[in-house]
Amino acid sequence: MARPTPLSGFPEWLPDGRVVEQHVLEALRRTFELHGFAGIETRAVEPLDQLLRKGETSKEVYVLRRLQADEGDATPDDRGEKQLGLHFDLTVPFARYVLENAGRLAFPFKRYQIQKVWRGERPQEGRFREFVQADIDVVGAGELPYHYEVELPLVMAEALGSLRAIGVPEVRILVNNRKVAEGFYRGLGLGDVEGVLRQVDKLDKIGPEAVAELLVAEQGATPEQAKACLELAAISGSDASVVEQVRALAASYDAVTDLLETGLAELRALVEAAARRAPGVVVADLKIARGLDYYTGSVYETVLVGHEQLGSICSGGRYDTLASDGKNTYPGVGLSIGVSRLVSRLLSAGLVTATRGVPTAVLVAVTDEETREASDAVAAALRARGVPADVAPTAAKFGKQIKYADRRGIPFVWFPGEPDQVKDIRSGDQVDADAATWAPPADDLWPRVVPAGE
Amino acid sequence: MARPTPLSGFPEWLPDGRVVEQHVLEALRRTFELHGFAGIETRAVEPLDQLLRKGETSKEVYVLRRLQADEGDATPDDRGEKQLGLHFDLTVPFARYVLENAGRLAFPFKRYQIQKVWRGERPQEGRFREFVQADIDVVGAGELPYHYEVELPLVMAEALGSLRAIGVPEVRILVNNRKVAEGFYRGLGLGDVEGVLRQVDKLDKIGPEAVAELLVAEQGATPEQAKACLELAAISGSDASVVEQVRALAASYDAVTDLLETGLAELRALVEAAARRAPGVVVADLKIARGLDYYTGSVYETVLVGHEQLGSICSGGRYDTLASDGKNTYPGVGLSIGVSRLVSRLLSAGLVTATRGVPTAVLVAVTDEETREASDAVAAALRARGVPADVAPTAAKFGKQIKYADRRGIPFVWFPGEPDQVKDIRSGDQVDADAATWAPPADDLWPRVVPAGE
Numbered sequence: 001m002a003r004p005t006p007l008s009g010f011p012e013w014l015p016d017g018r019v020v021e022q023h024v025l026e027a028l029r030r031t032f033e034l035h036g037f038a039g040i041e042t043r044a045v046e047p048l049d050q051l052l053r054k055g056e057t058s059k060e061v062y063v064l065r066r067l068q069a070d071e072g073d074a075t076p077d078d079r080g081e082k083q084l085g086l087h088f089d090l091t092v093p094f095a096r097y098v099l100e101n102a103g104r105l106a107f108p109f110k111r112y113q114i115q116k117v118w119r120g121e122r123p124q125e126g127r128f129r130e131f132v133q134a135d136i137d138v139v140g141a142g143e144l145p146y147h148y149e150v151e152l153p154l155v156m157a158e159a160l161g162s163l164r165a166i167g168v169p170e171v172r173i174l175v176n177n178r179k180v181a182e183g184f185y186r187g188l189g190l191g192d193v194e195g196v197l198r199q200v201d202k203l204d205k206i207g208p209e210a211v212a213e214l215l216v217a218e219q220g221a222t223p224e225q226a227k228a229c230l231e232l233a234a235i236s237g238s239d240a241s242v243v244e245q246v247r248a249l250a251a252s253y254d255a256v257t258d259l260l261e262t263g264l265a266e267l268r269a270l271v272e273a274a275a276r277r278a279p280g281v282v283v284a285d286l287k288i289a290r291g292l293d294y295y296t297g298s299v300y301e302t303v304l305v306g307h308e309q310l311g312s313i314c315s316g317g318r319y320d321t322l323a324s325d326g327k328n329t330y331p332g333v334g335l336s337i338g339v340s341r342l343v344s345r346l347l348s349a350g351l352v353t354a355t356r357g358v359p360t361a362v363l364v365a366v367t368d369e370e371t372r373e374a375s376d377a378v379a380a381a382l383r384a385r386g387v388p389a390d391v392a393p394t395a396a397k398f399g400k401q402i403k404y405a406d407r408r409g410i411p412f413v414w415f416p417g418e419p420d421q422v423k424d425i426r427s428g429d430q431v432d433a434d435a436a437t438w439a440p441p442a443d444d445l446w447p448r449v450v451p452a453g454e
Numbered sequence: 455m456a457r458p459t460p461l462s463g464f465p466e467w468l469p470d471g472r473v474v475e476q477h478v479l480e481a482l483r484r485t486f487e488l489h490g491f492a493g494i495e496t497r498a499v500e501p502l503d504q505l506l507r508k509g510e511t512s513k514e515v516y517v518l519r520r521l522q523a524d525e526g527d528a529t530p531d532d533r534g535e536k537q538l539g540l541h542f543d544l545t546v547p548f549a550r551y552v553l554e555n556a557g558r559l560a561f562p563f564k565r566y567q568i569q570k571v572w573r574g575e576r577p578q579e580g581r582f583r584e585f586v587q588a589d590i591d592v593v594g595a596g597e598l599p600y601h602y603e604v605e606l607p608l609v610m611a612e613a614l615g616s617l618r619a620i621g622v623p624e625v626r627i628l629v630n631n632r633k634v635a636e637g638f639y640r641g642l643g644l645g646d647v648e649g650v651l652r653q654v655d656k657l658d659k660i661g662p663e664a665v666a667e668l669l670v671a672e673q674g675a676t677p678e679q680a681k682a683c684l685e686l687a688a689i690s691g692s693d694a695s696v697v698e699q700v701r702a703l704a705a706s707y708d709a710v711t712d713l714l715e716t717g718l719a720e721l722r723a724l725v726e727a728a729a730r731r732a733p734g735v736v737v738a739d740l741k742i743a744r745g746l747d748y749y750t751g752s753v754y755e756t757v758l759v760g761h762e763q764l765g766s767i768c769s770g771g772r773y774d775t776l777a778s779d780g781k782n783t784y785p786g787v788g789l790s791i792g793v794s795r796l797v798s799r800l801l802s803a804g805l806v807t808a809t810r811g812v813p814t815a816v817l818v819a820v821t822d823e824e825t826r827e828a829s830d831a832v833a834a835a836l837r838a839r840g841v842p843a844d845v846a847p848t849a850a851k852f853g854k855q856i857k858y859a860d861r862r863g864i865p866f867v868w869f870p871g872e873p874d875q876v877k878d879i880r881s882g883d884q885v886d887a888d889a890a891t892w893a894p895p896a897d898d899l900w901p902r903v904v905p906a907g908e
Binding site: 019035108394 | 457458459461462464465466467468472473475476487488489490491492493494495496497498499501502505506514515516517518519520521522536538539540550551553554555556558559560562564570572574584594599600602605633636644727730731811812813814826827830834837840841842843844847848858861862900
């Protein structure tokens with residue numbers, strides 16, 4: 001087998017990169033659990049017809065086929081099987097899980113879900129074909145109070161904020177409300193709200209003039225209507241004054257509607273609560289459209305300050321119908337962090353680093369193979385007290401055993417003897433030690449993730 | 455969307471089942487890390503030609519195809535892409551990872567890997583199409599000392615033993631050595647060692663007489679040779695006396711070989727060390743064959759005592775060539791736990807239970823919607839001190855809010871007031887409390903996993 005090369009779009013980390021990823025996942029999970037979200041995992045596959053319910057994602061799906069089915073010996077149960085694909089997000093599987101288990105779940109149901117997803121897109125910078133998402137959603141049976149639209153982005157702000165300590169840049173959550181956009185467009189007399197949103201969503205890519213042209217050419221807007229849409233999209237701010245700006249703009253076009261007022265009241269509540277609870281994090285940005293057509297209220301995008309060109313690393317919104325089984329509908333609100341994109345940037349930009357790539361805090365040296373069991377016993381005593389320990393692979397010269405530790409970033413080497421001694425190989429300090437009582441400094445016990453340069 | 459039904463072979467757990475699975479995974483991971491294994495994850499896909507290098511697994515592979523490729527608009531880079539399949543174990547991907555990153559890893563390289571794998575097999579009791587494996591391996595560059603063959607099953611015994619506290623039955627690790635079998639068969643004059651092993655591997659399924667017939671019919675053994683093979687397979691024991699039994703048997707057939715002696719010395723070292731370090735856990739069982747042809751030394755299978763019909767939940771062995779890039783070979787030894795099979799049995803047999811399915815220890819009641827922020831502030835104060843807290847979804851009557859907690863197993867409900875009060879809804883005890891200082895008993899802080907019936 002020749003040396004294999006990486007598959008484009010399928011990121012993998014070396015052990016020290018994985019330490020960083022694990023740290024990120026655990027920090028997120030801890031915040032989610034402190035807020036009462038239950039963890040679930042869903043299978044990686046869904047029936048293809050469910051994955052394709054939204055046409056726009058159809059090109060991204062990886063379809064599965066059993067190799068056996070190729071060989072002409074399919075059994076009847078093969079032929080009766082549904083065609084399966086890998087999930088491309090965690091929302092479609094969650095919706096299915098809620099319906100499937102509705103009778104056994106308590107609503108409102110708050111869940112987090114941290115799993116890989118797959119998209120057959122052409123790989124490019126920051127876009128992967130396999131990546132980890134970390135989602136939180138709360139879903140109600142029949143109804144879901146508005147206050148969750150305020151709380152969920154703040155949970156994400158707290159989760160991402162818990163990563164500041166390791167060098168993750170500040171985040172900014174950009175919020176909008178679908179009712180504001182829809183109410184405004186309808187007030188202007190534009191009926192195809194989806195179409196207008198789709199064009200406005202292109203603002204960052206093609207600029208306002210091109211969007212205005214598209215609004216006229218594709219959505220049948222008058223130049224004045226197009227201008228109004230762009231004026232709305234230009235409004236942003238981190239306090240309730242944005243609400244006044246939108247209302248004034250709408251009034252100037254005689255476009256104030258009940259739906260707009262409802263949306264503005266919700267947007268105001270979100271911005272005001274966020275300003276109190278996480279000052280500076282949430283910014284109302286009226287150009288945030290979110291392409292997906294199932295959002296019905298608040299929508300969210302999140303950028304890393306100073307890394308805006310990376311795009312949104314955490315997005316989501318409110319949907320009135322996550323799922324429906326004919327009898328009940330399940331409205332919800334949720335956000336999803338693109339963990340792989342975040343970790344990839346942290347590693348490639350050298351923002352964070354792991355203090356070592358192995359868990360081991362102590363390497364126990366082996367004097368000769370006949371006394372390996374004495375070294376094993378030292379390691380066992382250390383582990384029994386929660387100190388990760390490894391034993392040297394061979395009874396090589398001590399210099400070589402120290403090098404084994406050094407190459408892996410293991411800070412301490414233990415020499416069995418009478419008495420035992422332990423050496424901090426960074427400082428060279430060597431002291432008598434007893435495996436029943438000695439412990440490394442807390443900072444050395446487990447690998448830590450720290451801002452690069454520390 | 456009608457209520458969906460589960461997909462056979464793709465297990466999913468309700469939140470309280472997931473608490474159990476998470477606990478198992480964390481306990482395993484902690485043991486692995488205490489022993490110095492670094493965690494890695496590999497992508498879910500491998501090139502199909504790599505997955506099919508071993509013909510016997512070809513029927514199990516799920517092949518991927520981008521839906522787009524079906525639609526006739528494949529781009530040149532699509533056409534140039536390798537055909538991909540989902541990995542069916544963690545050994546093939548690990549071998550590829552080692553080759554791909556050999557220059558950036560330090561050998562011997564100890565890694566654990568906990569991920570889902572997929573096999574397109576017909577689902578049946580205890581056999582899944584998607585399941586979680588937890589693997590440990592140590593791999594050397596060019597060489598790997600024998601002592602790792604003793605250590606790795608003991609790490610697994612410790613990992614599985616750490617689950618005794620939650621009600622997991624005792625485990626028994628059955629060990630054999632491929633060199634013993636091969637040396638014995640060759641000493642008998644049987645040249646097709648793989649073939650003989652394949653027949654002996656069927657002992658539990660079809661019994662000794664049928665195996666003897668197959669050895670004669672398929673492997674060209676004489677009845678006496680077949681009898682000798684079955685006599686070898688019948689030997690088992692937990693101390694070094696098994697070694698003497700095998701040697702005596704081999705001598706009686708004049709079948710003692712150097713390879714047999716090497717294997718017996720290794721088997722003796724393993725059994726003796728295990729008897730000292732984990733008494734009663736490891737049993738030499740000469741019928742353990744392990745179908746896979748890459749094992750070259752020790753082989754392992756693990757059963758849950760009292761649940762032997764579940765089959766092996768943790769298997770592995772020593773391989774001299776995990777991978778080779780032409781220049782170097784990478785020998786290794788490893789074991790793999792079938793976590794889903796284990797968790798599925800724990801849940802279906804009612805052996806373990808989670809104290810609750812949500813992380814929440816405290817539900818903060820809401821007196822009316824106008825004072826929701828006061829309840830939010832209580833929850834924030836509790837979370838800041840590491841107490842998982844949720845806030846009631848609506849300002850319903852307190853009885854309904856208590857029911858919300860009760861349905862989820864949340865032990866405490868907090869009533870903001872002057873002063874605040876907290877109620878243990880199991881005992882009904884209600885006391886004054888301050889969110890800046892109050893904490894639940896340690897046993898109530900997070901969900902715990904306990905033996906069922908406790």
